[in-house]
Amino acid sequence: MSQLGAFDSARQGSMAERILAHYYPGATLGTVPTTTVAVRLMERDDAGLDVYAAAGLRVAGRELESGQVAHMTALPDGGANVAVTVGCDGEVLWQTATRDPWIYPMDPRPGRPAAEHLTLCGGPTYRGALGVASEDGAARTVNRVDIEDYLLGVVPAEVQANWADKGANEALRAQAIAARSYALAEQRYPYAQTCDTADCQVYPGTAKEDQRASTAIATTAGTVLLRDGRILRAEYSAAPDAGAPADITTFEVGPEPAELAVGKPPTDPRVDATVPASAIEHEYARIGGESSAIGAPLGPEMRLPQNGGTYRLFTNGVIIATPTLGAQIVDFTTLMRLVPDPAVPPSESTQDTPPQVDAEAPTSDEPVARSEQVPDPAVAEDPAVAEDPAVALDPAGDFVPQDDSVPGE
Secondary structure: OEHHHHHHHHHOOOOHHHHHHHHOOOOEEEEOOOOEEEEEOHHHOOOOEEEEOOOOEEEOOEEEOOOEEEEEEEOOOOOEEEEEEEOOOOOEEEEEEEOOOEEEEOOOOOOOOHHHOEEEOOOOEEOOEEEEEEEOOEEEEEEEEEHHHHHHHHHHHHOOHHHHHHOOHHHHHHHHHHHHHHHHHOOOOOOOOEEOOOOOOOOOOOOOOOHHHHHHHHOOOOEEEEEOOEEEOOOOEOOOOOOOOOOHHHOOEOOOHHHOOOOOOOOOOOOOOOOOOOHHHHHHHHOOHHHOOOOOEOOOOEEOHHHOOEEEEEOOEEEEEEOOOEEEEEOHHHHHHHOOOOOOOHHHOOOOOOOOOOOOOOOOOOOOOOOOOOOOHHHHOOHHHHHOOOOOOOOOOOOOOOOOOOOOO
C-alpha cells in the first residue's frame, strides 16, 4: 500500500476497506482477539532498563511508589537483577534477583491514563510492560503491549494524524488495519515479534499519540488482513504516484487469528511456587510469600561462610538453606551466630561484637536497613531460639507457616 495513494483515495471518497482491497488484491478481512505484541526497542540495545511511573509500578513482586525507580539488567538464565532507587540517581532502597524480567504498570489493562505509563530515565514513555532479554550475550529491551495500545503510537508516527482534518480519515483507518496485520504477522526474534524502527514499523512509544489517529484506530479494533486464513504481513510504504497493487503471494503470513495468545498486557505473576529457583524461594512461596509473617525480601540470596549454604533477609526474619537442614526460617540473632566476623578469632567473638554478614548485605548494626521493624530484644534472649536454629518468630512471639516505518520496501 502506498500511504500517499491511500491519502488521495480517501479524499476522493474511498472507504478504508476499498483502499485495502485495491492495494492487497485477494486479501480478506478478519478479526483477532485481544492480544499483545512484543517490540524490541532498538535504541536501548546493550543498555540497562531504568523505569519509573507517576502512579508507581510493580517489579519483582513488589509495588513501587511514585518517585521510586526500578533499574533492571538481564541475567543469562532469563531472569534479571533489580535495584530500586529514590529518583533515577538516588540512594538504593533495595535490590534483588528475579525470575520475572519485567517491569509492570500498576494496572495492566489497555487504554490507561498517562500517569500509569512507564517512563525511561531520560527517555520516552510506553504503555504496557517493559522488560529485558539477552541475545548472544547482548542486552535487549522489550515493550510488551496490547496491540491496540501499540497502534496508538505507530499510526501517527507512520502517517500524519492531521489527515483526518483534510478529508482523509479513511486513510488513517486503512493504515491502522495494515499496521495491525504487519505487527501480528511478524516473528523476528525469540524474545520479540517486531522492532520499533523503520526496519519494522516506526514506534516511538506514546510520544506522537494523537486523538485523531486514536479514533480511527478504535473504529477498526481487531481488524486484520488475511491470506488463506492467516494474518498477512501487509507491507506498505510512502511510494509516490499512488503506488501499485501488491502481489500478496510474495508476502509472508503469520498465525491464524485463533492461534494468537489471548489476553491483556501481562500481569505480574508475583511468586511462582511451581518453578522454584532455589530452596529458599520454594520455602518462601510455601509459607505465603510477602503476605507471610516474615514479610518482604530485603535483598538477594547470599552465601554462608565456607559455602555452607545460603540465606536471604526479609523484613521480619531470615530464611537459610543448608545441605543438612534444608530451608529453615530463623531470627536475625541466629543468623549472626551462623555468620561470624572473619576478622575476629572464634574464641574472641562474643554477642557484644556484632559480626559482619557480607559486603553486599545489611550488617548486624543495621539488620533491617529498609524497614522500621527490628528484632525484639526479648525474643533474642529466648532460650528456645538459642537452642533451635529452625525456630522462626513473628512479632507476636511464634511463627505459624501458612499452607514474560515504513516497512518492507
